[in-house]
Amino acid sequence: MRSLKTWELRAEFAKRLSTMYGNEVPAYNDLVEVSTSVNEDYVAKNGAEAERLGSIARVTAERHGAIRVGSAEEMSQVARVFAAFGMFPVGFYDLRDASSSSVPVVATAFRPIDEQELAKNPFRVFTSMLAAEDPRFFDAELQAELAAFIGARELFCPELLELADYAVSVDELPQERADRLLELATASLELSSDPVDYQWYKKLEAISAVAADIGGVSSTHINHLTPRVLDIDDLYERMQSRGISMIDEIQGPPRWDGPDVLLRQTSFRALGENRVFRYADGTTNEGQLRVRFGEVEARGIALTPAGRDLYDRMVAEAERRLANSANSATRAGVAAEVWAEELPQTEQELAARGLAFFTFGLDETAHASASVPETISLRELITAGIAVPQPIVYEDFLPRSAAGIFQSNLTEEGSKDESQTGTSYDINRMSSIIGAEVHDPNTLYQKQQDHSVAALAELLKISITH
Numbered sequence: 028m029r030s031l032k033t034w035e036l037r038a039e040f041a042k043r044l045s046t047m048y049g050n051e052v053p054a055y056n057d058l059v060e061v062s063t064s065v066n067e068d069y070v071a072k073n074g075a076e077a078e079r080l081g082s083i084a085r086v087t088a089e090r091h092g093a094i095r096v097g098s099a100e101e102m103s104q105v106a107r108v109f110a111a112f113g114m115f116p117v118g119f120y121d122l123r124d125a126s127s128s129s130v131p132v133v134a135t136a137f138r139p140i141d142e143q144e145l146a147k148n149p150f151r152v153f154t155s156m157l158a159a160e161d162p163r164f165f166d167a168e169l170q171a172e173l174a175a176f177i178g179a180r181e182l183f184c185p186e187l188l189e190l191a192d193y194a195v196s197v198d199e200l201p202q203e204r205a206d207r208l209l210e211l212a213t214a215s216l217e218l219s220s221d222p223v224d225y226q227w228y229k230k231l232e233a234i235s236a237v238a239a240d241i242g243g244v245s246s247t248h249i250n251h252l253t254p255r256v257l258d259i260d261d262l263y264e265r266m267q268s269r270g271i272s273m274i275d276e277i278q279g280p281p282r283w284d285g286p287d288v289l290l291r292q293t294s295f296r297a298l299g300e301n302r303v304f305r306y307a308d309g310t311t312n313e314g315q316l317r318v319r320f321g322e323v324e325a326r327g328i329a330l331t332p333a334g335r336d337l338y339d340r341m342v343a344e345a346e347r348r349l350a351n352s353a354n355s356a357t358r359a360g361v362a363a364e365v366w367a368e369e370l371p372q373t374e375q376e377l378a379a380r381g382l383a384f385f386t387f388g389l390d391e392t393a394h395a396s397a398s399v400p401e402t403i404s405l406r407e408l409i410t411a412g413i414a415v416p417q418p419i420v421y422e423d424f425l426p427r428s429a430a431g432i433f434q435s436n437l438t439e440e441g442s443k444d445e446s447q448t449g450t451s452y453d454i455n456r457m458s459s460i461i462g463a464e465v466h467d468p469n470t471l472y473q474k475q476q477d478h479s480v481a482a483l484a485e486l487l488k489i490s491i492t493h
């Protein structure tokens with residue numbers, strides 16, 4: 028009997044979710060279709076260059092999902108399920124203060140952390156947890172009601188959790204068990220047809236539509252599934268010309284002439300979906316909820332903390348200029364101007380200035396014609412053209428864009444009592460909630476870069492300093 032490796036399970040999980048979500052939200056299938064042709068055209072036009080940030084096979088299959096859970100217990104369970112697919116928690120995102128409307132969640136992203144695993148299939152899921160104990164959003168009475176409602180539901184059945192633990196304990200999972208794991212895991216993220224308690228949902232919605240989406244229903248579901256494109260501006264235009272109206276702008280860095288960094292995303296609101304509501308008098312009726320949408324993204328090079336500081340300063344500078352400029356100025360236009368002034372135009376300079384993460388290859392010709400001392404800095408090797416930078420792709424998310432994504436979904440602001448002190452959450456607290464270390468993304472990128480520098484040093488029999 029055949030067995031499945033972890034990456035094969037992960038690739039199949041992403042595929043099954045994609046089929047399920049396409050049945051639930053048909054506009055997603057259009058998005059995937061357009062994304063695929065954007066990528067094919069981009070590769071046809073740009074050749075090998077197009078694959079610098081990931082092979083076309085990887086990018087075509089690449090998706091991120093988003094789900095939302097209600098408690099620490101549910102978060103720890105979802106971590107067990109994702110571990111079976113080789114997806115581990117990376118990064119901490121606090122969205123409570125990142126947006127003007129009420130978004131009471133903290134989050135992490137489950138993804139592969141190993142270079143080879145990412146190359147095989149980089150499926151990741153942005154996973155938010157309701158900050159149900161934060162008194163700015165929920166008073167004592169509502170906290171108790173929420174805890175009772177969420178405590179009484181079961182998102183992941185014991186069979187799924189046990190199977191997931193078993194999958195983690197073995198190298199490969201026999202076909203039969205793999206099928207069962209995939210079936211249960213996919214079904215656990217399917218939109219439920221259970222009636223929604225109208226009064227309870229509305230009570231939560233008055234505080235936050237996100238809280239209602241999480242705590243007002245009996246299960247969790249994929250909120251969106253996002254394909255990756257190699258040219259997001261092209262995608263944006265093609266979707267518009269198909270009559271699908273996208274949000275006003277592409278979030279994250281602007282389009283510009285230099286290297287793509289971090290992450291650019293855009294989205295459109297999906298249609299309302301029929302759900303059955305149960306009213307206080309016991310009657311049920313069909314109604315609509317509009318909580319899901321389509322999103323697409325383009326990924327660039329991962330920035331170092333210094334690069335990220337520069338990025339944050341550029342964003343702030345673009346905001347400042349936009350506020351002081353004529354009405355016709357656009358955020359993207361102003362940002363492109365700032366980028367041209369501040370950000371290096373080449374990967375080589377990004378690498379030499381330590382602003383982004385790279386692995387390094389050797390240019391034999393440049394090496395042969397130089398006399399390299401026994402100890403030399405990485406910067407000098409890059410500038411001399413001996414160490415040739417290959418970009419490390421950004422595998423994570425941006426809090427500002429994530430907040431924007433949550434927000435673009437909301438029609439109501441919700442409410443927040445700013446006189447209360449918020450519950451404090453950080454990456455360490457998230458680790459103890461999950462019961463496993465939440466990885467720091469920068470540490471992962473740095474390790475990858477360091478390995479490659481060490482390998483180059485060994486090859487050249489020199490020592491390379493920072």
Ligand code: OOG
Nearest residue numbers: 093153250428429432433
């Ligand atoms: C998650 C929003 C974050 C992204 O791409 O930044 C996200 C959600 O809406 O649940 O998916």
Ligand code: NI
Nearest residue numbers: 093253322432
């Ligand atoms: Ni997303």
